[in-house]
Amino acid sequence: GDQGHEPPRHCPTYIYKVVLLGSTAVGKSSLAYRYVKNDFQESLPTVGCSFFTKIIRMESATVKLEIWDTAGQEKYHSVCHLYYRGAHAALLVYDITNKETLGRAKQWLKELEKEFLHDEIVIALVGNKMDLAEEREVPLFSSQEGEEFARSRSLLFAETSAKSNHQVKDVFMAVGKTWGKHEASQAWTGPLGRGCCPVALLPPSPSAPAA
Ligand SMILES: Nc1nc2c(ncn2[C@@H]2O[C@H](COP(=O)(O)OP(=O)(O)OP(=O)(O)O)[C@@H](O)[C@H]2O)c(=O)[nH]1
Numbered sequence: 089g090d091q092g093h094e095p096p097r098h099c100p101t102y103i104y105k106v107v108l109l110g111s112t113a114v115g116k117s118s119l120a121y122r123y124v125k126n127d128f129q130e131s132l133p134t135v136g137c138s139f140f141t142k143i144i145r146m147e148s149a150t151v152k153l154e155i156w157d158t159a160g161q162e163k164y165h166s167v168c169h170l171y172y173r174g175a176h177a178a179l180l181v182y183d184i185t186n187k188e189t190l191g192r193a194k195q196w197l198k199e200l201e202k203e204f205l206h207d208e209i210v211i212a213l214v215g216n217k218m219d220l221a222e223e224r225e226v227p228l229f230s231s232q233e234g235e236e237f238a239r240s241r242s243l244l245f246a247e248t249s250a251k252s253n254h255q256v257k258d259v260f261m262a263v264g265k266t267w268g269k270h271e272a273s274q275a276w277t278g279p280l281g282r283g284c285c286p287v288a289l290l291p292p293s294p295s296a297p298a299a
Pocket residue numbers: 110111112113114115116117118119129130131132133134135158159160161216217218219220248249250251252
């Protein structure tokens with residue numbers, strides 16, 4: 089029964105939805121697979137959408153990341169908006185060895201900007217297949233073009249490799265931390281409680297040097 093005025097001391101669960109968008113074969117499924125299973129496999133094209141869950145346990149809360157991996161093939165384009173609805177974060181993935189895929193990621197950005205207010209979603213531009221740097225077609229992110237583009241839209245940027253496990257965890261963590269800041273400026277005020285709401289905090293990446 090009811091134990092009185094003190095709320096129960098169970099850990100609340102925060103649900104946080106991340107959607108992966110981008111051209112076919114840029115490595116969306118591979119990034120999700122690497123992050124959730126810490127593994128890499130040659131995989132078949134995604135049909136429709138696939139779904140991964142990552143549970144992150146912290147001292148005072150549990151974070152459940154729902155990772156929605158969409159299909160990049162054009163024939164699935166018309167259903168993609170069903171998947172990014174309600175997302176807290178979007179990773180716009182391109183392949184650094186294929187310049188066309190960056191163009192596609194920029195189109196996704198336009199589409200998201202129509203659907204979401206600036207503060208409603210955290211967006212990261214992710215150049216994948218860093219292990220193939222010698223076949224690079226898209227200049228390094230630090231090039232003027234990329235940097236200006238990111239700054240003008242206040243995006244997060246990272247170059248990753250699902251294959252060699254480069255910056256994969258970091259990109260998910262960076263997105264989570266940015267979302268936490270958005271939340272802090274809005275409803276988030278401190279002690280955990282009050283049912284289920286978007287995630288506010290993610291633990292720092294263990295690979296990051298202590299600040
Ligand atoms: N070298 C290299 N290959 C990768 C990397 N990530 C993915 N691949 C390969 O690229 C191909 C496509 O990867 P997927 O993860 O299926 O790509 P996707 O974006 O999910 O593709 P769709 O499901 O069609 O949208 C596969 O052969 C992967 O093994 C990477 O970081 N480096």
